[in-house]
Amino acid sequence: SPIGSCFGVTSHLHFDRHVQRDFFVADILDAAPKDDLASMEHPIFALKSGDRRVRVYERKGVTVTIKPGHDGCATIHDKDIWIYCISQMVEAINRGREDVGRVVRFTAYDFLVTTNRQTSGEGYRLMGDALARLSGTRIETNIETAGKRERAGFGLIDSWRVIERDRDDKMVAVEVSLPDWLCRSVKAMHVLTLNRDYFRLRKPIDRRLYELARKHCGTQSKWCVTTKVLHETSGSRDALRNFRMAVRMLAESDELPDYRITFDQENDAATFYARSPKGAIAQIRDTLRSLQK
Structure with missing residues (x-):
């Protein structure tokens, strides 16, 4: 649901206020x-x-x-x-x-x-x-x-x-x-x-993460970045641990327009995958590599 779920979890996206436009x-x-x-x-x-x-x-x-x-x-x-x-x-x-x-x-x-x-x-x-x-x-x-x-x-x-x-x-x-x-x-x-759907993103940090993904990933298959660098370039004033949690919550929601996010806890890094065939292929390859380790 764009407003929430039956479990009370709030969506990262506002509902579309103007579906019926003249x-x-x-x-x-x-x-x-x-x-x-x-x-x-x-x-x-x-x-x-x-x-x-x-x-x-x-x-x-x-x-x-x-x-x-x-x-x-x-x-x-x-x-x-x-x-x-x-x-x-x-x-x-x-x-x-x-x-x-x-x-x-x-x-x-x-x-x-x-x-x-x-x-x-x-x-x-x-x-x-x-x-x-x-x-x-x-x-x-x-x-x-x-x-x-x-x-x-x-x-x-x-x-x-x-x-x-x-x-x-x-x-x-x-x-x-x-x-x-x-x-x-x-x-x-x-x-x-x-x-x-950028305009539907509720949280300021989600909007900023979308901007950064759009700028650095663009139409490429993926963009990998450490949490520390992402925190710095986002301009967030939150403590790094709180920022990390915000990224993980957005990743788990899978509601970021144009991109999927995975979080690598071991390397403290995030990967943004384009919601495209080549992005999906890149994500599958990375998942298989991690399973083979």
């Missing part, structure tokens, strides 16, 4: 979800809401400093707005539009439906909170985008504004200005397609 909206939502490679590789977004710490991440010559705003750090759930805007930009580029810039205008309802959020007043309020955190969170980094590496600071979004409200003062249309750094990355097509 035809007009479904046509608008055809743009495949896209994410930028840099933010998939590096832990820019907080995994816990209310995080007000300055976070510094350094790995392989890349430094990222994340500074919270008045409303706290933007979370990985807030990143849905980034993903939605990136998706709209890529779709426009693929359709040959030449006016694609860093200002993206969209309807709030379409965003809420695409990202599997509630379309009640609470859904609109939470969207406004996410926009405020994205605008307030500041990043300083030397990540290279589109062949350009520079030390730069910017907000996760430069600005946002409501350009239309309904008679209940609920936001209808929104305009978001993305940072140049992200715009360069998107125009260089440094993006990857996400499974739509």
Whole structure:
């Protein structure tokens, strides 16, 4: 069951809130979800809401400093707005539009439906909170985008504004200005397609693990990584033992979109197998090798 089981075990996936979509909206939502490679590789977004710490991440010559705003750090759930805007930009580029810039205008309802959020007043309020955190969170980094590496600071979004409200003062249309750094990355097509079920993942750590698997495994048959490295690249602030448990729970649920996870206790490592014929073959071969030891 997507909500739970008869034994009271909660699924890692939310139920699909918008299975019955009207035809007009479904046509608008055809743009495949896209994410930028840099933010998939590096832990820019907080995994816990209310995080007000300055976070510094350094790995392989890349430094990222994340500074919270008045409303706290933007979370990985807030990143849905980034993903939605990136998706709209890529779709426009693929359709040959030449006016694609860093200002993206969209309807709030379409965003809420695409990202599997509630379309009640609470859904609109939470969207406004996410926009405020994205605008307030500041990043300083030397990540290279589109062949350009520079030390730069910017907000996760430069600005946002409501350009239309309904008679209940609920936001209808929104305009978001993305940072140049992200715009360069998107125009260089440094993006990857996400499974739509990404938006159904409940836990922030599950979303982050999916991002890392999508970035490092991609369409290969498998990706092996030690728990220590996975913990570091995830940006998790949990103790390593708690993080290890989270990975094992996700592996046992077998609910991660696109990938299966196996956990090697002896080597303290995880292997992500693509849910594809070659991924299944790789998993069978690895299982047979372990049995022969």
